[in-house]
Amino acid sequence: MAEPIVTTDRVVIVSDKQDGQVKQLRRAFRQRGRECVFCPLADIAFDTRRASGIDIPTLDGVLPAGVIVRSISAGTFEAVTRRLGILHALSHLGVPVWNSAKAIERCVDKSTTTFLLASAGVPTPETFAVEGPGNARAVVEREAARGPLVLKPLFGSQGRGIRLVRTAADLPEPDEMDNVYYLQRLVARAGPPYRDYRIFVSNGEVLGMMGRCADGWITNIARGATAEKVVGPLRQKLEELALAAASAVGTDFAGIDIVRGYEGNLLVLEVNSMPAWTGLQSVVPVRIAECIAEAMVARLDPARRERPAA
Structure with missing residues (x-):
């Protein structure tokens, strides 16, 4: 047996x-x-x-x-x-x-994330993911006339390895990118200072959000950006978009990065399946770790999940 x-x-x-x-x-x-x-x-x-x-x-x-x-x-x-x-x-x-392996795989691979967002009707910048410098040059030569592109490592995080591409001459050698070129339309926005937004979603609920403010157009907290509170009617639009993005990718908790263009349009840049929350915690009262633990314990203990809120 x-x-x-x-x-x-x-x-x-x-x-x-x-x-x-x-x-x-x-x-x-x-x-x-x-x-x-x-x-x-x-x-x-x-x-x-x-x-x-x-x-x-x-x-x-x-x-x-x-x-x-x-x-x-x-x-x-x-x-x-x-x-x-x-x-x-x-x-x-x-x-x-x-998060599940499936959700992590979808988020770590930025090309899959943007595919799922676009398929679900979640607004995201125009994105191209190709192999080989020849295919990358073809994309840049076709698209750069409409504005710069942002080249990101397919599996990168915290703003590392991001560069602006205006012409094909700006493309790095294949070994620098593992021969994969992930190119996304740069969203024109006001600045400096430049802002985007990180929204933390857990178990189908928005726990908190922050603005990320930086002198340069790369606005990761790990790269020196500062966290700001988000107030006003923009909050509801950010919440709705973040929840739609988390649902499209299938995460249990996530950090959703959203940018607002000159015309006020909101676009989802990334969905992070293993997000840090130190910067966010500095501007929101909700204790992120406690919310994650509570949601998981409720999943493990149905009686707790069904218990009325105090």
């Missing part, structure tokens, strides 16, 4: 390091009666000796009640494929994984 699969009450937080946000999550889960285990995804193994086929350090072959994915770390194609395979396997075994 096969060994039964055993599940613990503990939640695994997958992250490369125990930073402040991981500590916030652990504290929030503990306050709700759930202990957490911290573990880099690279340390979780496929192991057919285990009943589940998965071995998570410190759990001794037992499956967790749920998984929160904070980061999966850079690595070779083989390494990242294996790590995502672990998340797929946990979902296959019935373990709630936030």
